[in-house]
Amino acid sequence: MKKKLAVLTGAGVSAESGISTFRDSDGLWEQHKVEDVASIEGWYRNPALVLDFYNARRAQLPTVRPNAAHLAIASLEDEYDVTVVTQNVDNLHERAGSTRVIHLHGELTKVRPENCCNEMDGFSEETVFDIGAEAVHIGDLAPNGAQLRPHIVWFGEAVPKIEAAIDAVEAADILLIVGTSLQVYPAAGLYAYAKAGTPIYIIDPKDVPVRDGRITHIKDVATKGMEEFKKLLK
Numbered sequence: 001m002k003k004k005l006a007v008l009t010g011a012g013v014s015a016e017s018g019i020s021t022f023r024d025s026d027g028l029w030e031q032h033k034v035e036d037v038a039s040i041e042g043w044y045r046n047p048a049l050v051l052d053f054y055n056a057r058r059a060q061l062p063t064v065r066p067n068a069a070h071l072a073i074a075s076l077e078d079e080y081d082v083t084v085v086t087q088n089v090d091n092l093h094e095r096a097g098s099t100r101v102i103h104l105h106g107e108l109t110k111v112r113p114e115n116c117c118n119e120m121d122g123f124s125e126e127t128v129f130d131i132g133a134e135a136v137h138i139g140d141l142a143p144n145g146a147q148l149r150p151h152i153v154w155f156g157e158a159v160p161k162i163e164a165a166i167d168a169v170e171a172a173d174i175l176l177i178v179g180t181s182l183q184v185y186p187a188a189g190l191y192a193y194a195k196a197g198t199p200i201y202i203i204d205p206k207d208v209p210v211r212d213g214r215i216t217h218i219k220d221v222a223t224k225g226m227e228e229f230k231k232l233l234k
Helices: 013-014 040-045 047-063 066-080 092-096 162-171 187-193 222-233
Strands: 002-010 080-086 100-104 106-113 149-150 174-178 198-201 213-216
Touching: 002 066, 002 162, 002 213, 013 066, 013 222, 040 047, 047 149, 066 080, 066 092, 066 222, 080 162, 092 198, 100 162, 106 174, 162 187, 174 222, 198 222, 213 222
Parallel strands: 002 080, 002 174, 080 100, 174 198, 198 213
Antiparallel strands: 106 149
């Protein structure tokens, strides 16, 4: 029986594929204030701006490819029962070959009616559908007549898949954290759900604000760090 390995990933995994992160810069994301394009309040204020922003992100996806870190994570399935829990909204883990991916913050290629997939319907994803790299505009309506919005979890919204993520971490024999500075909650607290004695590996070039005797910190970028991690597993 394969050991269970949970992999928590953040923006640092996709950065080497050319997908930008706002946490490592000046608080701007592609020249926009994060609260304007990644919060529910921003959606209410200016939905056209938000749609345009995600249209640009979606259009970028076909131009980027999974990098060596994505591929290395996918290859762990050869020897382990792997669950990837990602804060990223891109589809690079899936394109690299990972077969079980929990997207905590939603998926860039998917949209839904703005009045569905919420507390009222138990966060049902029945109305969510994939549009690939297509654009969405004001006036593009779902079958129920509501405006379409990105299937993204914004600041100010619940994170409906956090329970599934906690389950994956609790069940893990090994926890690997790649490319996340452990500053965005609730994802930043997931490592604390690992069973006593579970080894935790963190790959990040920067200092990590976590003190836990189980942690081995591989201080490198995701691609090189994954090479080191795979050596440590042997």
